[in-house]
Amino acid sequence: DIVMTQSPDSLTVSLGERATINCKSSQSVLYSSNNKNYLAWYQQKPGQPPKVLISWASTRESGVPDRFSGSGSGTDFTLTISSLQAEDVAVYYCQQYYSNPRTFGQGTKLEIK
């Protein structure tokens, strides 16, 4: 199984500041035949299911604000929120869909300072 490890476990950032969350996979999720990274980022707010923000490591989903961006390749990935807004308080998860079982990171709780 591919193990996904996020850092940090929690993060406190001031409004308007940058937030950065890291995700490391135990093996590469880059599929060489199409050069795509099978990595997604989800946001989960209390009482709601997860919502996909970023797919293929760096493709922002429709309707997701452009302050959210994803980067990285192979085994190391980053979710960046360029200017934190109050509504971004949530838990963020990375997930690989390169192979089964589809595994999630343990989550990063993002709070406002």
Add this chain to the structure above:
Amino acid sequence: EVQLVESGGGLVQPGRSLTLSCAASGFTFDDYAMHWVRQVAGKGPEWVSGISWNRDNIVYADSVKGRFTISRDNTNNYLFLQMNSLRVEDTAFYYCAKDASGTYGPFDYWGQGTLVTVSS
């Protein structure tokens, strides 16, 4: 509008069975793989099982293999999860999730979940 509505959760004793259903609408159901994902309150999501658009590829997490069975009805747009020999550790919210592709993609839509509680 894509909608996924789970049902069938509830309180069940250890060792008993339960079947979850997910009614899908707003998209061409038989074009996409579907999944069940569970989540214990305060913990991260755990993928449980997935089924490809044509049922050719069915996979399970080791924690449920041999006890749970995923299936789909492409005529009536339903996804199911038959859960047998339930254990206390199966207690969680169970979400139905749509894959963005027919086989391997991110989960682009989720239902609101149904709570399964396994307790004596």
